[in-house]
Amino acid sequence: MNTTIIGSGVAAWTLVRELRKADPESQIRLITADNGDFYSKPMLSNALASGKTPESLVMTPAAKFAEQQKVDLIPNTSVSAIDADARKVSSSAGEFNYDNLVLALGADTIKLPLEGNGASDVISVNDLNDYTVFRKLLEGKKEVAVLGAGLIGCEFANDLLKAEIHTTVFDLADRPLARLLPEQASTFMLNKLAEKGVSWKLGRSVTGIVKTGTAYTLTDSTGDSTQADLVLSAVGLKPRTELAQNAGLTVQRGIVVNGLGQTSHSNIYALGDCADYLGKFVLPYIMPVMQSARAMAQTLTGKPTEIKFPAMPVSIKTPDCPAVVNPPLPEHEGEWEITADENGVKALFKNKDGALLGMALLGEASKERQALTPLLPAMI
Template sequence: MKIVIIGTGLAGYTLVREIRKVDQEIEILMITKDNGSLYSKPMLSNALSKNKDAEQLIQSSAKQMEDKYQIQILTHTKVLHIDSDNNLIHLDNKKISYDSLVLAIGANPFRPKLEGSGADNVLSINNLRDYQTYREGLDHASSVAIIGPGLIGCEFANDLISQDKEIHVIGPDPYAMSNLLTKEAGEHLQNTLSKYKVNWHLSVFPIGVEKLKNQFKVNLDNGESVISDLVVSAVGLRANLNILKDSNILFDKAITCNQYLQTNISNVYALGDCAEVAGHYLPFVAPIIAGAKALSKTLTGTKTKVQYKANSVTVKTDVCPLVVAKPSVPHSTTSIEKDDSGIKVVYYDDKSKVLGYILMGVYTKEKLVLNKTLPDLMLNA
């Protein structure tokens, strides 16, 4: 039995760790187009304030992971195509066979459509190499424009406060993190960040980025513009599906899986930011860990379904502590409490069961108690 895992991100490596807890013998080959370093991707958006460079974010090298888990890792190796009829993976110069295949190929930053001479200079930060480039750019920058006022954009803004930069956050949303927060909570977050040189340009689309002599000019669709030394895009991720184009593996916006993390091809599975599991696309750490635990059992002989809890995310905005669990179904009622430090919003169904919450400021300490009451996401499993 040979398991091949494409991808050495959190999904790939967590799965290996879980498999080795139950089976030390099974042959595992990992393939990655990067150098296979183990690192915590969530730290990319708070590493500046922790004073960590890209090298310091690495927890283990690919070689250390090979030794620790008795696996083989092909680094700097891009998978080009999957031939699921013949259980073969096509690389540049050879083909590799598998008995079970796990796609843990992650997601790529979505790039907003921007015109202008500076459009190609807009940075996205989704891996260690991107973070290295970002840090080098920051050495010469006193101002940064962030496109995207969502969760990741707000985390980058918060992180830049530690670097004493002038920060601009730009996007069409009416208020910060509008897809996760109520207007009042979003405005509280905005007002708190504003105290630390964060400027907001909201309800506007950036349409282009022009290169000036030493700076960039971000043009907005309301005729205004923002000048900054560096421009970062944080407008979301799209599952990385190029290698599936000519395969028989079904995908929509991500790879379509059932609750066993299994695709339409019975010996091909998907995990992490590339997978939509039983209709849920959750590109976060907790679902990856739950998925890896279940899939490790399935791959070692005990078919096991994954079960997700409603996803609770701690947002890394230290100046305004925030935890959000977005309800997965429409709520019936809401309770709201507030004080100077923040706000607590709890969403309930028609039987007064908690569906989700927003906890900000002092209310974040209620996270653990509320998490116990959150529903499972896959009720009819």
Template sequence: MEFYLIVVGSGLAGYGLIEEIRHYSKDMSILILTEDDGHYYSKPALSTGFSQSLSADDLVDKTAAQMAEEFNIDIKSFTTVTELNPELNQLRVDGVTYNYKKLVLATGASPIRLSWPEDVNSMVFPINNRLEYQEFSHKLTGKNRVAVIGSGLVGAEYANDLAMAGKQVSVISMDERLLQRLVPCQISDALQTRLGDLGVRFEFDSKVIAGHLNTEQELELTLSNGQQLKVDIILSAVGLSPNLHLAAEAGIATGHGIKVDLSLQTSAKNVYALGDCAEIQGLVRMYLIPLNLSIKALARTLTAADELPVKVSFGAMPVLVKTPSCGIVCVPPPSELKGQWRVAGEAPHLQAEFVDEEGKLSGFALSGKKLLQRMTMLRQLTGNQ
């Protein structure tokens, strides 16, 4: 079987690309191959669903069948690509060979899994897709005490959402504070205070060093700081690792992600990578704004056969932290850049500006009512770049 375009993956990257392509081409033959059910949903909704009592089915915006009909595409769900041959422009799936003119790898990323004692491991869950949300929701039924491992963006969002759902939440993290790599300590503290008002407990600069399931089916955890906790279930939010296996086995260049140039093309001809699996200029950008910019560029490249590829351009890209207790938006400065945060306001309404050693604005973070300054700060930051 042959298709002009085959997309591996049915997340926001895969479906977003197809929706954009249909603005330019109504009849391009397209096949989506996906390991899950292929239903379309908004991934950011995962970390806001518990407080709204949403089931995994409630999160579905459109079924795979509805997506196939609306966008005139073929979708094969619950399938795994076993082989990619870029030289022949072929994929092998469940013993069937598919030929393509263009291939997009939108394979996403998988949660990093820590090592746990066997009886504890059965109660540790990541949530990075709707089916994992479904599994965690099922296990959460009748349980009240949740340990969230990790205090980055995802950990903070789930801690807020679960606390708003009435759960007793304990955040355990090897970091010293919330959102440590994104915002200054004053905004971290403001968020911690607001989450604390919801009953969230924090154990920073610490990790689980021992644990077991007792006779009452409670998880008894011992932390490196000497604290002991009893919880019912663990949500692991310690980061994601790009899915590289298919590309690497095909001889495509990989690093932290699948390496692509600014036109999203990999080291293999006619093969592109998009979303959480793609490494662009040495960085894997796992946020919505860079994804949407990449989608727009790649869709134009794939539908303009006789023109030069369209290169993606990244400017200032704000990160929205979905913590209703203390709303936050930020544009973190480059991690290697030297400078200092200048913070003004009264918690939780704070405005932080990162100024480099030359006095140049190179990042910002806003919380509370200061979110109203978002566009002003973006204009200032863009003007400095």
């Protein structure tokens, strides 16, 4: 039995580990567009302050991981097509047959449509290669514009601050983390980071970037202009779905999978940032990957096992305002109950019977994560 996995991010390598635990001998092939080194992607947005180089972020080099786990590794190889009926993929290294195929393709960064000769210089940090470029470009720079005040934008702003680089953070929303936090919690985050030196330009969109020499001037929808030495975009991610779509698999926001992680073709599975669980959840975080990989390894080795998602709060790595969030699901009805003081915000989303459905814990309140998580409902 040959299981072929496309990708070498945390989804792919975690699945490899779980497959090996379930079956020490089956054939595993891993085809990946990058070099396959295993690193912690979440560390990309808090690595500057701790002085981490791209090399020191690698936790296990690809060749070593492949040897330990007895994987046939095909690195630096891009898969261009899947023939689902013939069970075959085409790639820059030729064609490969499989019995089961797993898509662990991750997500692409969203690019804003911007005008001006500086627009093409905007960078994003979504993998180790991007981080290498980012580190080089930052040398000698003192002023960075961050597009997007979501989780990744806020984390980079705080990390740059710790590395003594001033940031101005832009967002269309009028407050940071608007999709994850109730208003009072957003305001707390805004104030904490502002006290430390982050500048916010909210409720506006950046429309153009003009480059003069090595400096950039950003113009925004309010007519303001802002100077920066570098522009970092963190406006969001889009699951990589093109391969699946071209192969005729069902795609919505991501590659749609059922409770087993199986796509609309029974021999093809998907997990991680590219997957759309039950056509309902796109969950670009580490915990869902772990849950999916564990169940999927059982299914792929002959014991069909439903993926379970317990409540999976996400930590926001902003050391100047530690935060833990577990937003309520869209179908949840209820209200935020908020207690706040200068040390933190504890926001609990409860239904009319008092059951906890979501939470946002900032500052001191983030220490209550462990106590509160068991009270949250499972997702699936």
